[in-house]
Every structure is written in structure tokens, then in C-alpha cells.
Amino acid sequence: MRKMASKHEKRGMSMRLTRRWVTASMAASMTLTVLAGCSTANEANPAKAKDTKESGVNATGFPIVKEPITIQMMGAKHPLHAEWNDMLIFKEYGKMTNVKVVFEATPEAGYKEKRNVRLASGDYPEAFYRAMLTPADEVNYGSQGILIPLNDLIDKYAPNFKAILEKHPDVKKSIIAPDGNIYSLPQLNEQVAPRISRKLWINKKWLDKLGLPVPTTVDEYYKTLKAFKENDMNGNGKNDEIPWTGDKSFDLIPGLRGSWGLGTTGYRKNVYVDEDANGKLRFFATDPKYKEMLQYLAVLFKEGLMDREVFAQEVPQFNAKLTQGLVGSFHASNVNQAGSALMNDYVPVPALKGPHGDHMYTYVVPFTQNQGAFAITNKNKHPEATMRWIDYFYSEEGSKFLRMGVEGITYEKLPNGDIEYKDDIRNNPKLSLDQAAGQFSTWPGGNVPQMVLQKFDKTGNTFPSSLEAAKLLGPDTPEKIWPSFLFTKEEQDKLNSLESDIVTFVEEQQLKFITGAQSFDAWDQYVNSINKMGVKDLLNIYGAAIERYKKN
Structure with a gap:
């Protein structure tokens, strides 16, 4: 090294x-x-x-x-x-x-x-x-x-x-x-x-060692991570393998939500608004499918298939784990974060098919x-x-x-x-x-x-693996990718207050649900709390901005 x-x-x-x-x-x-x-x-x-x-x-x-x-x-x-x-x-x-x-x-x-x-x-x-x-x-x-x-x-x-x-x-x-x-x-x-900003990568050498294919569904992904956890994949005689990791931006949620049909209008940080299958505006962090996704992540956390430090670790700490040969799968724009010695061990994962047949990759930004x-x-x-x-x-x-x-x-x-x-x-x-x-x-x-x-x-964006990932994921990216909308001064002032309260609450509860600090029995209470915070007003503001965008 x-x-x-x-x-x-x-x-x-x-x-x-x-x-x-x-x-x-x-x-x-x-x-x-x-x-x-x-x-x-x-x-x-x-x-x-x-x-x-x-x-x-x-x-x-x-x-x-x-x-x-x-x-x-x-x-x-x-x-x-x-x-x-x-x-x-x-x-x-x-x-x-x-x-x-x-x-x-x-x-x-x-x-x-x-x-x-x-x-x-x-x-x-x-x-x-x-x-x-x-x-x-x-x-x-x-x-x-x-x-x-x-x-x-x-x-x-x-x-x-x-x-x-x-x-x-x-x-x-x-x-x-x-x-x-x-x-x-x-x-x-x-x-x-690069607009598919965080792709999912998996260690092909580890897959080959286990005789496993690249996973194509969320169930297969879970079983693969479990196999990584239960076997000495790096051959050092220690149980130190990390099946999945990332930095504190916690990219597994935007990277997986499309498998539950969420995030249909692309990625915008701290925004949980998209359109449902009928083109109706929704706040998807209260959708039943969002609950299912969190339950899936909670299983990964409970069984040690997700890095316990993922919620707090900075990029250098994340990169260090990659370069030490400890990681089975991770989200990143390209593989060079794994270092020149190991980056070619990783291959892209397709948009994973979810329990309802959805296989969209929504972690993508516009032109x-x-x-x-x-x-x-x-x-x-x-x-x-x-x-x-x-x-x-x-x-x-x-x-x-x-x-x-x-x-x-x-x-x-x-x-x-x-x-x-x-x-x-x-x-x-x-x-x-x-x-x-x-x-x-x-x-x-x-x-x-x-x-x-x-x-x-001439960066990692044009590595053969990055271009292969874009080709693999491209057909499953959303047809409609929203920009970051510009609101009127009055709308923005109101939105600042609404989103500050609602997004903070969503992400606090998100962490609690995944780590088991909050029981999913409290889901209805969580949804009611968000509704009382004014999510309907938030959707109305986004609706007005979308109409202006269409008319421009």
C-alpha cells in the first residue's frame, strides 16, 4: 500500500x-x-x-x-x-x-x-x-x-x-x-x-469468490451483503468486512428509493417532494412505500450489513475503509475513491428491482x-x-x-x-x-x-467503469428531472420555515427508525406530526413553482 x-x-x-x-x-x-x-x-x-x-x-x-x-x-x-x-x-x-x-x-x-x-x-x-x-x-x-x-x-x-x-x-x-x-x-x-451522481458499486472479486452474480433486486442485494458479512472475504482471518458503507450524507436512501417508486423527479438535497404514478404532487416521506424502504434499511442495520458509522463519518474516513480492502459495496460517483490498487475490483450495480416491481434510479441531477x-x-x-x-x-x-x-x-x-x-x-x-x-x-x-x-x-467521470454504470443506469433514470425551483420572495420566506421544521423532523425520525431507536408502531404518529407541520402548504408552494416552470 x-x-x-x-x-x-x-x-x-x-x-x-x-x-x-x-x-x-x-x-x-x-x-x-x-x-x-x-x-x-x-x-x-x-x-x-x-x-x-x-x-x-x-x-x-x-x-x-x-x-x-x-x-x-x-x-x-x-x-x-x-x-x-x-x-x-x-x-x-x-x-x-x-x-x-x-x-x-x-x-x-x-x-x-x-x-x-x-x-x-x-x-x-x-x-x-x-x-x-x-x-x-x-x-x-x-x-x-x-x-x-x-x-x-x-x-x-x-x-x-x-x-x-x-x-x-x-x-x-x-x-x-x-x-x-x-x-x-x-x-x-x-x-x-456525473449527473448520476452517486452510483452503487459492488466488489466483483468478492462476488466471484462466492460464486454470486451482481444483484438485480433488493432481496438479492440483502442476501449478497449477508454473504459478505458471514465470510472472510478479504482473507485476513478477521471478521472486519463492511458489507455496505458510505459517508455521512447517507447515500443509500436516495440510491435505493427508486426501488420503491420514490423520487420520481430526480435528486434534490433535503427535498422530499415528487410526483406519484398519476402525476400528482406528493410528499413521499409519508408514503407507505417510504416506510417499507426504511424497514428494509433497518434490517440491514440490525444485522450489521450496514456500516454503523455511516451516519457520522466524513469522506476521509469512508475513503480509508475503501482503500484498506474492507468494503463489499458503496455509493460514489466513481470507483477512484477506492484507490488505484482496488478500484478495478468494483463494478456497477443496476437499478435494483423492489418488492412492487419498481426499478428506477433516482439519484440523478439535471443538465x-x-x-x-x-x-x-x-x-x-x-x-x-x-x-x-x-x-x-x-x-x-x-x-x-x-x-x-x-x-x-x-x-x-x-x-x-x-x-x-x-x-x-x-x-x-x-x-x-x-x-x-x-x-x-x-x-x-x-x-x-x-x-x-x-x-x-479526464477524471473518474470518464473511467470505463463510470461510462458503463451510466449506460447501465441510464434507461432507469426518471424521464422528468426537476431543477431546484426559484420561488417568489413570499413563497421562499414561508418555505424556509416549513422545510426547516419538516425536513429536520423527517431526517431525525429517519435515523431513529433505521437504528431501532423508534418503533415502526409509531409510524402513524410520525405521519400525523408531519401533516400538522403544514406539509399541505409546502406542496401548494411547490405546485405553484412547477406551474411557472412549465409556462416559462
């Missing part, structure tokens, strides 16, 4: 990689000068950039402005990221555009609180990058005039994003507020594999993968240039630049015409691929304003 690098070693490696890439970026200046002359998608004849008189911004091509400008931005810095102001892509993009962005990159753990304090105080930046704005944030700060409407700017200064809206009408439906304004730009993803990724505030002195600056990352060339970096420095072209990361990123002995990429780009961790194209995604 490869020795884990210490924090100091990782920090040293990170600094060396950053210094080398920043220094080496000078060697790419001529390449990028040529790139700067290339158009983004949908921009014609970039070599002859046109001046837009009213703004002083070149309507097409690079540089964006003739005279250098500076824009202040704030955002959530993922733990995988190096300092944003030192990143290769932003330094080189500044040369291309004549736009220098000064980032206030706040650690993600405390970012939202700091951002909201800044917004409330009136001391906020000109734009938010990796903004992590919720639909409630957009409506709240948009209605106050703090976030400016982007509609006209998109129309005039964002040819790439405008083309996407024309090609994918559902994107506009998912980001437009009830007042008709667009207050933020999203992360978009053309790939099915608009993350809303609220970028916004411009009323403090912005250069909104036109800011819109042109961000629009590049919705083009094919911009997607490649953000994901891959600079040819010869962070990636290289292969003889067959494909591209791949340089070896010190792909096979770094001390940093994972995401950590190494996070030294030159912000894409690791997601929630970035961009269009993700499969041909430029």
Missing part, C-alpha cells in the same frame, strides 16, 4: 507544482497569444474585435477590453484548490483578456456565513465566482437589487451561454426567477455519468447541474466585461482551458489527436488527480460556472 503523504509533504508538493506551472506558463505565452486570437464558440472573425461604444468592451474576440481593468470577486475555495490568485488559468486568462480578477477566495467551510455577512453589511465584491447561491439567495438578494439581472448582458455579451439557452430551453426555465430575471449562471454538464455558480453585484463597474469574461467558460475552447489548462504545461496532445494530463498530474505520487488539478484550476469540487464537455473531462 502506498504511504500516505503528510500534510507538510502535500503542501510542499503543492507549492512546487504551483511554482513550476506559474513559471512554466511564461513558456506558453506565445501559444496563449494565438489562443487569445481564437474565438469562443459562436464568435466570428476574432482577429477583428469590434468595439461596443456604450461600454468600451470589445464585442468579440480577445482582449475583452483594450485598456486593462480590475474586477473584485469572492468565492468558495474548495480544500483541493491552491490560492486562486496564483492559479495558472487565471494568470493566463488575464493576459488574454486584459481583465485582472482579484479573488477573495474564502475556505468553503465558512464561506456562506462570511458571504452573507458581507452582503448584509453592504461591503461585498463586484461578482461572486463559485458563488454557491441557493435559489432562496438569488431571489432574496436579487429582489433587493444587490444581484443585478443578467438577461440583457447575456443577450449582448454572452454568445456562448445564449446559444446554450437556445439549444436547451430547460436551462433557462431552471435559472429564471419568478420576476422574469436571471440572477446567476450555473454549472452545466452534458455527461450522464443544469449546479445553479447559483456566478453572479454580478450592483457594485460592479464593468458588468459587460464581466459577462464576457465568464461567458468564455461556456464555450468549447473555454471548457478545455478550464479543465485541462495549458498545452505543454498541464496537458499534452497524443499521437491519435486526443489529449491527456501530464504525468505529474495523472500519476502524482503524493497528490490525487483532483488535488494536482486543483493547483492550476478551480474545477475540482464542482459548483463552477462552466459547461463540462465529456471530451475534456
Whole structure:
């Protein structure tokens, strides 16, 4: 097993990689000068950039402005990221555009609180990058005039994003507020594999050792986990096998609920609203089938087939169990969390058929993968240039630049015409691929304003196993996948109170039912409590939002 690098070693490696890439970026200046002359998608004849008189911004091509400008931005810095102001892509993009962005990159753990304090105080930046704005944030700060409407700017200064809206009408439906304004730009993803965000994987070597097939029903899955538990699958003479595990987000519920016909409109965190078989809106956490699913999970917990630490463990603890060869099955976007030595032991599990014949996989998000990724505030002195600056990352060339970096420095072209990361990123002995990429780009961790194209995604999302899982699960994903709706200010205020109480209660009781702390004899009492909390009002608010979505 490869020795884990210490924090100091990782920090040293990170600094060396950053210094080398920043220094080496000078060697790419001529390449990028040529790139700067290339158009983004949908921009014609970039070599002859046109001046837009009213703004002083070149309507097409690079540089964006003739005279250098500076824009202040704030955002959530993922733990995988190096300092944003030192990143290769932003330094080189500044040369291309004549736009220098000064980032206030706040650690993600405390970012939202700091951002909201800044917004409330009136001391906020000109734009938010990796903004992590919720639909409630957009409506709240948009209605106050703090976030400016982007509609006209998109129309005039964002040819790439405008083309996407024309090609994918559902994107506009998912980001437009009830007042008709667009207050933020999203992360978009053309790939099915990462949008099926947590797939179920199973240890094929263990299955072969027992002579078992990949399970296809929830009953078969239970019997397989039981077999993993009762046999010394890793051959170490200890009863230390963990049949199923995950991190504290507890992905087994959204990963299994489709087997009971629940979650028919896709995955949205902390939302328990979908449509039943007749297209009627329902709060499915009170449905009898939801009770059956919890009873199934309670059996897994009682018999030790589910990791007892799953409700509290962080991702590093989860990953450690995978890399130690202790795990029979787990939920994750791809297998690389199991480490390079073991990840090929795992194969995808199909959408498991439930007791009523349902076999839907509902842990899937829409093409608009993350809303609220970028916004411009009323403090912005250069909104036109800011819109042109961000629009590049919705083009094919911009997607490649953000994901891959600079040819010869962070990636290289292969003889067959494909591209791949340089070896010190792909096979770094001390940093994972995401950590190494996070030294030159912000894409690791997601929630970035961009269009993700499969041909430029060289992560675990495009592993053969991930593509196989997407192909396997794709036919069983919901036909109708809702976005995160934007509500009116009045609706949102009421919804904040309702969902805070109802979702908190649901998830507290969920844990109690599964662990046996609460008897299922109390189910009717549980349902009555939720009804008294105002679930009918909650459904009415969602119903109004859905009708607006259909009309947009």
C-alpha cells in the first residue's frame, strides 16, 4: 500500500507544482497569444474585435477590453484548490483578456456565513465566482437589487451561454426567477455519468469468490451483503468486512428509493417532494412505500450489513475503509475513491428491482447541474466585461482551458489527436488527480460556472467503469428531472420555515427508525406530526413553482 503523504509533504508538493506551472506558463505565452486570437464558440472573425461604444468592451474576440481593468470577486475555495490568485488559468486568462480578477477566495467551510455577512453589511465584491447561491439567495438578494439581472448582458455579451439557452430551453426555465430575471449562471454538464451522481458499486472479486452474480433486486442485494458479512472475504482471518458503507450524507436512501417508486423527479438535497404514478404532487416521506424502504434499511442495520458509522463519518474516513480492502459495496460517483490498487475490483450495480416491481434510479441531477455558480453585484463597474469574461467558460475552447489548462504545461496532445494530463498530474505520487488539478484550476469540487464537455473531462467521470454504470443506469433514470425551483420572495420566506421544521423532523425520525431507536408502531404518529407541520402548504408552494416552470 502506498504511504500516505503528510500534510507538510502535500503542501510542499503543492507549492512546487504551483511554482513550476506559474513559471512554466511564461513558456506558453506565445501559444496563449494565438489562443487569445481564437474565438469562443459562436464568435466570428476574432482577429477583428469590434468595439461596443456604450461600454468600451470589445464585442468579440480577445482582449475583452483594450485598456486593462480590475474586477473584485469572492468565492468558495474548495480544500483541493491552491490560492486562486496564483492559479495558472487565471494568470493566463488575464493576459488574454486584459481583465485582472482579484479573488477573495474564502475556505468553503465558512464561506456562506462570511458571504452573507458581507452582503448584509453592504461591503461585498463586484461578482461572486463559485458563488454557491441557493435559489432562496438569488431571489432574496436579487429582489433587493444587490444581484443585478443578467438577461440583457447575456443577450449582448454572452454568445456562448445564449446559444446554450437556445439549444436547451430547460436551462433557462431552471435559472429564471419568478420576476422574469436571471440572477446567476450555473454549472452545466452534458455527461450522464456525473449527473448520476452517486452510483452503487459492488466488489466483483468478492462476488466471484462466492460464486454470486451482481444483484438485480433488493432481496438479492440483502442476501449478497449477508454473504459478505458471514465470510472472510478479504482473507485476513478477521471478521472486519463492511458489507455496505458510505459517508455521512447517507447515500443509500436516495440510491435505493427508486426501488420503491420514490423520487420520481430526480435528486434534490433535503427535498422530499415528487410526483406519484398519476402525476400528482406528493410528499413521499409519508408514503407507505417510504416506510417499507426504511424497514428494509433497518434490517440491514440490525444485522450489521450496514456500516454503523455511516451516519457520522466524513469522506476521509469512508475513503480509508475503501482503500484498506474492507468494503463489499458503496455509493460514489466513481470507483477512484477506492484507490488505484482496488478500484478495478468494483463494478456497477443496476437499478435494483423492489418488492412492487419498481426499478428506477433516482439519484440523478439535471443538465443544469449546479445553479447559483456566478453572479454580478450592483457594485460592479464593468458588468459587460464581466459577462464576457465568464461567458468564455461556456464555450468549447473555454471548457478545455478550464479543465485541462495549458498545452505543454498541464496537458499534452497524443499521437491519435486526443489529449491527456501530464504525468505529474495523472500519476502524482503524493497528490490525487483532483488535488494536482486543483493547483492550476478551480474545477475540482464542482459548483463552477462552466459547461463540462465529456471530451475534456479526464477524471473518474470518464473511467470505463463510470461510462458503463451510466449506460447501465441510464434507461432507469426518471424521464422528468426537476431543477431546484426559484420561488417568489413570499413563497421562499414561508418555505424556509416549513422545510426547516419538516425536513429536520423527517431526517431525525429517519435515523431513529433505521437504528431501532423508534418503533415502526409509531409510524402513524410520525405521519400525523408531519401533516400538522403544514406539509399541505409546502406542496401548494411547490405546485405553484412547477406551474411557472412549465409556462416559462
